[in-house]
Amino acid sequence: MDIQKNKENAIAFYKMAYEGNPTKAVTLYVGDAYKQHNPMVADGPQAFIDYFNRMQKEYPVKSMDFVRSVAEGDLVALHTHQIWPDNDEYVTMDFFRFDTNGKIVEHWDSIQQIPDTSNNNNTMY
Template sequence: MNLEENKQNAIAFYKMAYEGNPTKAVELYVGDEYIQHNPLVADGPQPFIDYFERMYREYPVKSINFVRSVAEGDLVALHTHQVWPGDDQYITMDFFRFNANGKIVEHWDSIQQVPKTSANNNTMY
């Protein structure tokens, strides 16, 4: 396993899908299977593509910043800060499992909206 390459590929995969090209992201970075743990998206590459194509149609103007990436074994974790229309901000933590060929085969995520007020002065990212 090449940990640095897996980190870069996870970022490229997520960015490409987020910015409106999930089909190419799947072609380049996903293995023969794609196990999805997000309850809003079914297993397999096509439901992933459908989800991100719909998100792009409904919200074409949004941004994503990759704050952190961590790799260990066959896993890569990404910590992102996303800004959607109306300054609607989210923090995500995504985990991707890679197969022996360096392809993504499984995904978990946790998404939290950034609140307007906080009990501390620290960012969520």
């Protein structure tokens, strides 16, 4: 298993889907099965495509910066900073599991909105 390649592929997959081409992202990076742990998205590649197509239609202007990526074994974790319309900001942490062919087969995530104020001067990312 190529851990560095998995990190690169997780970033490319997420970026491609987020920017409006989830069908291509699934074709290039997802394995035969795709298990989803986000309660807003059903299992399977088509559910992922449908969700990201809807997000692109509803929110065409958004941005995402990849803050860091960490890989161990068959898992890759991505830490991102996202900015949505009206300057609505989020920090996300996504975990992807890869199969032995280097394809994504499982996903977990956690999303937290960045508040307007903080009790410290540190970023959440």
